[in-house]
Amino acid sequence: MQMAKVACFSGFWADILRHEMKKVFLETWGCQMNVSDSERVTGTLARDGYQVTTDENSADIIILNTCSVREKAEHKLYSRVGRIRHKNEIKPVIGVMGCVAQLEGETLFDKIEGVDFVLGTRAVGRVSTAIDEAIKNGRYFDVGEREDEYDWTVADTHRHSPYVAFLPIIEGCNKFCTYCIVPFSRGRERSLEASEIIRQVLELRRNGVKEVHLIGQNVNSYRPETESGLEGFAGKSAFSRLLRAVAATGINRIKFNTSFPRDFNDDMVDAIDEHENLCNWVHLPVQSGSSRVLKLMKRGHTIEKYLAKIDRIKASSRDIALTTDIIVGFPGETEKDFQDTVSMVKYCGFDMAYMFKYSPRPGTPAFEMVDDVSEAEKHYVF
Numbered sequence: 001m002q003m004a005k006v007a008c009f010s011g012f013w014a015d016i017l018r019h020e021m022k023k024v025f026l027e028t029w030g031c032q033m034n035v036s037d038s039e040r041v042t043g044t045l046a047r048d049g050y051q052v053t054t055d056e057n058s059a060d061i062i063i064l065n066t067c068s069v070r071e072k073a074e075h076k077l078y079s080r081v082g083r084i085r086h087k088n089e090i091k092p093v094i095g096v097m098g099c100v101a102q103l104e105g106e107t108l109f110d111k112i113e114g115v116d117f118v119l120g121t122r123a124v125g126r127v128s129t130a131i132d133e134a135i136k137n138g139r140y141f142d143v144g145e146r147e148d149e150y151d152w153t154v155a156d157t158h159r160h161s162p163y164v165a166f167l168p169i170i171e172g173c174n175k176f177c178t179y180c181i182v183p184f185s186r187g188r189e190r191s192l193e194a195s196e197i198i199r200q201v202l203e204l205r206r207n208g209v210k211e212v213h214l215i216g217q218n219v220n221s222y223r224p225e226t227e228s229g230l231e232g233f234a235g236k237s238a239f240s241r242l243l244r245a246v247a248a249t250g251i252n253r254i255k256f257n258t259s260f261p262r263d264f265n266d267d268m269v270d271a272i273d274e275h276e277n278l279c280n281w282v283h284l285p286v287q288s289g290s291s292r293v294l295k296l297m298k299r300g301h302t303i304e305k306y307l308a309k310i311d312r313i314k315a316s317s318r319d320i321a322l323t324t325d326i327i328v329g330f331p332g333e334t335e336k337d338f339q340d341t342v343s344m345v346k347y348c349g350f351d352m353a354y355m356f357k358y359s360p361r362p363g364t365p366a367f368e369m370v371d372d373v374s375e376a377e378k379h380y381v382f
């Protein structure tokens with residue numbers, strides 16, 4: 001018995017010593033889900049004896065947590081790896097995480113010279129193994145299995161702020177908008193049980209966190225497998241019931257992002273009206289002001305239905321801030337479609353909008369469409 005204890009103890013210290021002096025620099029691109037994954041990876045690395053550094057030049061290991069939503073982000077990865085290889089004095093181990101890693105897998109080794117390991121979104125919990133294996137064997141890749149559960153574990157999360165916490169409640173997407181690569185990189189929707197979300201929010205509150213962000217590709221498509229945690233909370237959808245349940249924890253501020261227009265209902269605005277701690281902000285990506293383009297994008301709603309939801313948000317007693325995403329220059333978009341978007345923007349009076357020119361992503365249905373809008377037109381500023 002005593003010997004077993006000694007063996008275990010020395011194994012622990014052997015791990016610590018193995019990682020001693022190993023510094024990791026982690027760079028994150030893209031959405032809040034990537035930020036949340038990076039927070040968990042940072043916590044895992046610290047637990048396993050690595051030193052997470054903000055000084056890239058002294059790092060032994062550099063991990064790039066990537067985004068694949070736009071073509072530019074992928075090109076950025078290629079040039080970023082090249083710059084690390086040529087600039088840094090210490091030749092670090094280079095790892096690629098995130099959506100590009102999940103999509104490309106092992107092929108990244110051929111596409112980008114200098115990548116030592118590839119770790120997909122389904123495998124973030126195994127970051128220390130990836131580093132160990134890459135150091136020992138040269139190359140390592142792990143993108144998990146297609147049916148792998150998303151790793152909701154937050155125990156070792158290292159948060160970017162002691163007061164603000166990102167809490168993934170749904171992962172993946174079932175919508176398959178024709179321009180978007182996310183359903184392929186993040187997989188199908190999976191929701192965390194409400195009872196576990198409530199438990200985590202209460203724990204965060206006890207630990208001094210003031211603001212939680214309920215995050216996911218489409219938070220309002222939230223569909224847990226059981227009613228656990230939602231009992232006793234009224235609402236027209238599981239998400240509006242969840243909002244009321246999280247509000248009842250008494251945490252100071254709650255935000256949620258991103259909402260999908262088709263799944264957004266009046267009851268979510270009612271919940272904001274009822275609870276002061278639900279922040280008065282809704283991010284509702286519209287993408288286009290033309291129902292014809294929305295159909296080409298396979299968004300599943302018309303602009304009239306979107307505007308009806310905006311009208312309800314504007315009728316709130318809380319003066320809700322409204323933000324959106326817009327794509328300009330989708331294949332087939334005409335001047336008339338674009339002017340419909342301009343009119344829609346004026347009507348909605350968004351507080352802020354993320355505007356992108358259409359970026360073709362291989363593997364999506366829109367990639368096969370004729371991209372007939374010139375670069376000059378896509379750059380038009382209104």
Ligand code: SF4
Nearest residue numbers: 173175176177180182
């Ligand atoms: S809803 Fe559409 S745009 Fe949003 S992640 Fe899913 S497929 Fe992409």
